[in-house]
Amino acid sequence: MTFMFEYFSGAASFVHLAVLCYMLGLLTRKELLLRGFLFLGSLFYILYYYYIAESPLWEAIAASTLIAASNLPVIYRIFRERSTFGMTDEMLTLYQSFPNFNPGQFRQMMAQAEIVEAHDDVTLLEQGMPPSHLYLTNTNGFVLERDHLQSDLGPGNFLGEISFLLGGGATATVKARAGASYVAWDLGQLQSMMANSSSMANAISVLLNKDIARKLAVSFPSKPFALPPTVT
Structure with a gap:
């Protein structure tokens, strides 16, 4: 001892x-x-x-x-x-829409974002037109229009993700009603961030592909379609 x-x-x-x-x-x-x-x-x-x-x-x-x-x-x-330490309640709620992101990647993503509250009705996407931003709905109050059909969108939906991943025009028109809140990312800034960080590029691609798959899983064809006739 x-x-x-x-x-x-x-x-x-x-x-x-x-x-x-x-x-x-x-x-x-x-x-x-x-x-x-x-x-x-x-x-x-x-x-x-x-x-x-x-x-x-x-x-x-x-x-x-x-x-x-x-x-x-x-x-x-x-x-x-x-760690999510120091995040506000609003950021913690938004973080739920990024399930495959770690807190650091989420903070990096939100550093490029702008949270907007619409004071008037505004068109975010116009069908057939290339979008300038990627959007995430933060509240209720969004209307999707496609082929003369309309549906309401709630919080947690990405908008413009197909055009962002594949290029081309928006597949639908989306309008935000007055009072609706959404998050917007400039597409050029997102592409630059993805080019500079392979981990962010993978995380964003996986996130948006999952969002597309989720939407397809709950959607139905708007018009009946027929199988081609069988040749005998």
Whole structure:
């Protein structure tokens, strides 16, 4: 017991703990644990350099402090990517429409967005015309018109996603009534973001393809169709 007390009360234990933290960090595949172990190891080195000599080794302490501090921005970034902490209730509600996004990707997506409340009736998409924006309905109050048929749209529906993915004109006309709220993304900015980040490009493509599949699953053909006659 005396040996253990002398060991842990001495400066040598700090350097051993620092090396152990560095080894554990290098052995893990999880970036947050890696950064946490490196930060903790640097703190133990600071304690070692403070107590090992009669006077603190300030140059070594300063170097270890810089190494420890360099991990903090990365730890903060990882935390932001994996946590919804700090999101408003409105953002948390919108996040439900991005099930395959992590919180960091959602924040990156919303950094390019504009949340709009329509003061008057406004046409967002016109059938056959190339759209300039991708939209997400945030409330009720949207009307879809296609081939002289109309249907109401509620919150959580992407608009213009087919044109965005495949090009060409909008497949329907969509109008927002006064008081309706929606999110808008400039298509040029979205395409630039996707070109600069393969992870964002994959996430956006998967999201919009799932939205299209969901809409097809609950839609019905507006006109009956006949099978071609069988040749005998």
